[in-house]
Amino acid sequence: MILVITLAIVLGTMAGALAASLRQRAARHSMAEWAVGGRRFGVLIFWFLNAGEIYTTFAVLGISGFAWAYGAPAYLAFTSVSLSAAIGYWLMPRIWDAGRRHNLVTQADFFAQHYRATWLGVVVGVAGIVALIVYVQIQIVALSLIVRMTLGPEVSPLASALIAAAVMLAFVVFAGLRSAAFAAGVKDVLMLLVVAGLCVTVASKVGAASMLDVYRLAQDSFPGIGRFPGLQPEAGLSSVWLMTSALNVALGNWILPHLFQLCFSAGSENTIRRNAxxxxxxSLSYFFIILLGFAALLAGTQPEGGDTNAVLLQFVADRYPAWAVGVFAGTACLLALVPGSVLLLTAGSIFSRNVVLPLRPGTSDRALLALSRAAMLVFAGIAVWLTLGGSRSLVEIGLSAYAAIGMLAPGVYFAFLWPRAHAAGVFAGIVAGYAALTLPQATALWNALLPHWEHGLIAMAVNAAVAAAVCLIVPTRRPAAA
Structure with missing residues (x-):
């Protein structure tokens, strides 16, 4: 029953998404239609696609598991979403305007056009692809867990990861961003209903009188769960970590290439501002997601191998009937499928337009589209390999992706705030930022000087300082305004 219901939800949504895309014949032949939806998404479609990047497996499976393992540090979800929206209200319309005026498709297009440096577009494109692959890893980790839950534990981690990647690729290769927008709407409605249903019934599953009583029982049973540093003080997840991590996520959120590209898909500036x-x-939904994590802790849920990413899946499987497990599993599949598809689509677009096209300027639009789809196979394969190589929580993987993409943030903000910024300075900042983020010596220094600080935020500050210094020292002509 679990398998049948899961397949019905996933295949039904995919069929509807493909039908919605095929009504737009240009989606099969036009790079702009496939990658940015023809630049005409209205408020409703843009809302679901944008919100779909918030309501993912990172949010539902990752945050609930983080609450189960650490307690209060899961409150990071509340702060980061609201801060991201505030920054997006100012930043997204500017990105949209630049895309409309210069017919941009990818984030790397923006860097190349604004700073008049095709080579910088290549650098940014490669950096963006790396960050996207890390983010795809989140979706494949979650989707492979659901595959194993529905097909049985006898399915190996490799087989489940390959199945997850294949389903994700099949969804996006033949449709594009428009199909992802349709599926995002279905996914959001289903997930809200599922989370609401779980929260209404969860108190009876753990011996509590009400939803709020679950929080009281959790505090009584696990003192310190509701305040920092949470259940594991040795992990260093203090209030300083919360503030610096939330700020890093907010500053880097719209710099993620797929969200940057999403801005180009809006039909108007008003669409973007209303969504912001x-x-x-x-962010209010995280109250209920954290509630489910605390309930799983009270219920004594123990996922296989202590995997925090599987906590909510295990809790539902242990405490609810098969039909409810099937509905949850099918909806959770969509949580991974929709954003994962958009991530792969964006990575493929960047590869063809900003890595291949500069080397082969005469490549046709149809050939670029084919290259984008082929590249996604490679990127999905790398994400599967990363999935098998580690067992970090979805939240930790997500913060790594934000730290990596944050190295492009100063170049974006300087483009709109400081006319003196130029390509050489931005590139110097990127190099310095990655060194500050990845070198073991730098990591040891930050741990000693700024304990509990999010290293991605420190590296972003180093990046911005070096970029500004080089732009001041090295003269160059003023770039065209974006």
């Missing part, structure tokens, strides 16, 4: 105003409402 209402987007923080989604």
């Amino acid at each position: 105003i209402w987007q923080p409402i989604y």
Whole structure:
């Protein structure tokens, strides 16, 4: 029953998404239609696609598991979403305007056009692809867990990861961003209903009188769960970590290439601003997601191998009937499928337009589209390899992706705030930022000087300082305004 219901939800959504895309014949032949939806998404479609990047497996499986393992540090979800929306209200319309005026498709297009440096577009494109692959890893980790839950533990981790990647690729290769927008709407509605249903019934599953009583029982049973540093003080997840991590996520959120590209898909500036105003409402859902994590802790849920990513899946499987498990599993599949598809689509677009096209300027639009789809196979394979190589929580993987993409943030903000910024300075900042983020010596220094600080935020500050210094020292002509 679990397998049948899961397949019905996933295949039904995929069929509807493909049908919605095929109504737009240009989606099969136009890079702009496939990658940015023809630049005409209205408020409703843009809302679901944008919100779909918030309500993912990172949010539902990752945050609930983080609450189960650490307690209060899961509150990171509340702060980061609201801060991201506030920054997006100012930043997204500027990105959209630059894309409309210069017919941009990818984030790397923006860097190459604004700073008049094709080579910088290549550098940014490669950096963006790396960050996207790390983010795809989140979706494949979650989707492979659901595959094993529905097909049985006898399915190996490799087989489940390959199945997850294959389903994700099949979804995006033949449709594009428009199909992802349709599926995002279905996924959001289903997930809200599922989370609401779980929260209404969860108190009876753990011996509590009400939803709020679950929080009281958790505090009584696990003192310190509701305040920092949470259940594992040795992990260093203090209030300083919360503030610096939330700020790093907020500053880097719209720099993620797929969200940058999403801005280009909006039909108007008003569409973007209205979404930014209402987007923080989604952060309220984390109250219920954290509630489910605490309930799993009270229920004594123990996922296989202590895997925090599987906590909510295990809790539902242990405490609910098969039909409910099937509905949850099918909806959770969509949580991974939709954002994962958009991530792969974006990575493929960047590869063809910003890595291949500069080397082969005469490549046709149809050939670029084919290259984008082929590249996604490689990127999905790398993400599968990363999935098998580690067992970090979804939240930890997500913060790594934000730290990596944050190295492009100063170049974006300087483009809109400081006319003196130029390509050489931005590139110097990127190099310095990655050194500050990845070198073991730098990591040891930050741990000694700024304990509990998010290293991605420190590296972003180093990046910005070096970029600004080089731009001041090295003269160059003023770039065209974006």
